[in-house]
Amino acid sequence: MTDNKQFKELDYAYLITLFLILVGSAIVQATASYGVVPNDPYYYFQRHLFSIGTGLVLFAVIAMINYRDYRNYSRLIYVGMFLMLVLVLVPGIGSVRNNARSWFVLGPLTLQPAEFAKVLFIVLFADFLDKRKNHLENLWQLIPCFIFLAIPVGLVLMQPDMGTSLVFFAITFFMLFAAGANPKILFGLLVLGLGSVILLLFMHYQMGLPLPLEDYQLMRFTVFLDPYNDGKGGLGAGYNIIQSLIAIGSGGLYGKGFLQGTQSQSNFLPYHHTDFVFAVIGEEFGFIGSILVLVFFLFLMYRALMIARKSLDLYGAVIISGVVGMMFFHILESAGMAMGVMPITGIPFPILSSGGSSMWSNMAALGLIISVDLHKKTIRF
């Protein structure tokens, strides 16, 4: 399977970056989750350390497994993903948190199947695309890909989990592009999709076009444009954004310091250890800290793409693109939401947010990249 040479040629820049990100993650959670449980201020921090530890194990295991082996079990994986997403919708099996039936509760563990489904989807879809390479030239040939996407997205939307379903779109887009799909069609579809969403919302608000969504759901989507105009003077749907902007904005160049963020530590900012963790970074570690975080993740994705480029295997490269797409979209959405430039959808910041499922799915996905790197030379011409 592997030999010493392959280990020597591993992308250590990638591994070191990931390691530093994990260290940073521990630091961030030590402050962001401090006191969330008043009687046990380190409750979430301890859980987070556990997630990092188990995540590293998962990362290593996935890295060691030859990613190509998954192709032999596509059907099985597909059934697994499908069952996971269906079962969570069944009352009594899936649990409701924050108005969405997205959770399996197993004793002290709460698992979010959609998080794992993303990674399974990447593996499955890569295989799907690899088989159709050079046949992704026109819209007609792309339609099966969208049907493939529609199934998990539909199930995730039924929870409902808008944020995660959007991640599926981002993953699909990145993977299609990497697999060589006609870029004109892809960008056409992207523009068309975004355009029609904007048009629909515009028509809804300006001309009263009925939409199959409640006002409060739409509000969450559009309120970032003007958070004070939420019908409650900034105390409704806009509240989180306002508090997040205050947190980041008041952080300044150097930040207020570890545990010194008044917005986060005094609970003005909701979800500050999960979806809004980037606002805590902005507040306590300032512009320098925030930029540093973005640069580290950017570098991680850059190294991942370098691995893809070296892999000489479309299947592996498409998997990596999917993982990069997933991370990129999570970062864009989570940080963008905290900065008031993206709609509120509530998805975690990769690795930095508290939450086991997110940590594990990200570590597994990042492990896939190392697996690609580790097994790249097994194809010999």
Next chain:
Amino acid sequence: MNKETTKNMVNRTRVILAAIVAIFMLLGVRLFYLQIQTNAMFTDRAERNTLRFVEVEATRGDIVGADGYVYATSKPSYVVTLAYIADKEEREKAIVNLAGCMEKYGYSEEDIREMVTGNARKFEATEIASLPWGLEAMEMISELSERREALPGVVIKTVPIRSYPLGTLAGHIIGHTGPINESEMENVDPEIYDMNDKIGKSGVERTYEIFPAEDDYYGLKGNKGIQKYQVDAASRPLQEMDFSIAPIPGDTVVLTIEHNLQTTLEDAMDAVILDVYENESDKAGSAAGVLIEVDTGKILAMASRPTFNPEDFVDGLTQEEVDYYYRNEMRPEINKAVASAYPPGSTFKMLTGMAFLENSNYSPNYAINCTGAYWEKPHIACWNVHGQTNYFEAIAQSCNSYMQFAGQIAGIDNIAGLATEFGLGVDPGLTDLPSVSDGFQANPENKFDLQESYLNMRLNRYKRQYEEKVEDINQQEITQEEKETLIEKAEKEREASEKWANGIFAFEKTWQAYDTYNTSIGQGMNNYTMLQLANYTATLANGGTRYRPYLVERIESPQGELVWQSEPEILQEVTVSEETMALTRRGMKEVTEPGGTSYYLYYDFPIEVAAKTGTAQTGRAGDDKSTEFHGLFVAFAPYDNPQVAFAGIVEYGRHGGSSAGVIARSVFAEYFGEEDYKDVNAANDLNSPLVEE
């Protein structure tokens, strides 16, 4: 992978990387905008989120006596407030939890909810409870502190509350404080006061509330401070931070009041009132008295009855107290010593006498023959038949006949003019208390004005009646001719009435001889306060210098530094000759000598006292003019080296000597250290052989 695919792969990863870099750069730009460009605004917003500024009341300054006795001070009390909580569920939770702690102290859930919903300033904290320092407060506060985690928005502050350790003693001088009202709010600096403040309402509490000094201000109020609190999203205070502005306590006001004299005055007053109530009149209960230093104008003691207890006003009045203070004919809230003007009765006679001696060539030894009434119409009676009476006897025995004669010779203008010089019927100059009355000194001009206003009232009434009649006539269903006849008749009636009234008032408006006679013996329209009578006596005693009366000696900063010191101030040098004043003082001396109206009170008194008794018609509807009189007494001592002067009145006391005179005796005994003569009841048992009727 073939070469073509590899090349494409490289290109695609490049595109992906470029896209990611581009979007991350946009995020970086956004970060730069938020954290660098608009950082100041967000910093301010974050502070406003988390910092609460709470005004801290300054401790009000103390009011202390000349000898250090504390009349008004401030002690800490605990105030429990509940911050405004926007979220309804959170608010309800806070109320329920708070009630859980406070129920056993008498604050139920409903009470608290009512207070919160009833808060006029709905976004501000609601005051739930205010407890004076004590065991109960400590218990409750410690329980609340223990459960602080479960009580978001609950803040416990210590707030100074007013305390009056001596209760009613000098209560009228001290006055009281209360929540500022709207009209008071209009008259104060809005930068210093807000609607939650308390303000002095009466007495020194009011006059020394605040007064400007260069670019600062002095006074009891002090300067409010501002305390910073850091709070969390539930408005739960996380920590108390340094004062943004530390409060500065108010200044200490030091009175001229001597505790022993004030106590003696008030005790004597109470004893005399009780005696009068038991032996003379069940209308007894009101009295006033002032003891003043003759060479300075310093007020050493001042009292008014019924009593006023500032302590009653601290927590708001009970219904019973409201009835006592505000639905009481005796008006306990009024400081009668400075605010109530009474007819002076015979205490005025020294003025008549001085005007007489100054403006005539009569010798004080010249005697008239008192036959029990004056020989001129309307023959106003004397209370006795004095026979041959000279100047000294006239004062000593309070002869009405002599004084009417003296008044007639002197003339009203000289009498009224001299009275004004002695401070009667004019602003007494006391600025240390609010609501100080000028009294009233009658003279031909103001009699004319007064009667003219009565006449005009009456003429207006006739006019109104006539107009009503005309309207009435016009509404009747009769011919125009008949109407005119009736209107003409009404007109004639009106003219007749007007003519009659004009005729009557032509007489009333004019100063009549009997007005002078009445004025001369202290009856009629004249009304003076005890402060005015005391200062007039003091002026006579010191040889004609009228000082500004004052009762604040100095103001000290909270650190004890002198802020302001009062100095004796001369208001007037009277134009009476020293000789006339000496003769008049001698007359007053004879009041306490054999044959004098107060001999029985002072015959064995170790200090020589010069005095004058007075009885005054109450002038009140329903009172019997022949038996119901107020008793007045003015005096100074020692006779040959006057130090203090006193004026007092006991309502319905009937005789000046036996009522106010007894009080004066007790106060003088205390002042001169003659303890054996202080006892009021012993004085009451003295029987007067000569009692002015």
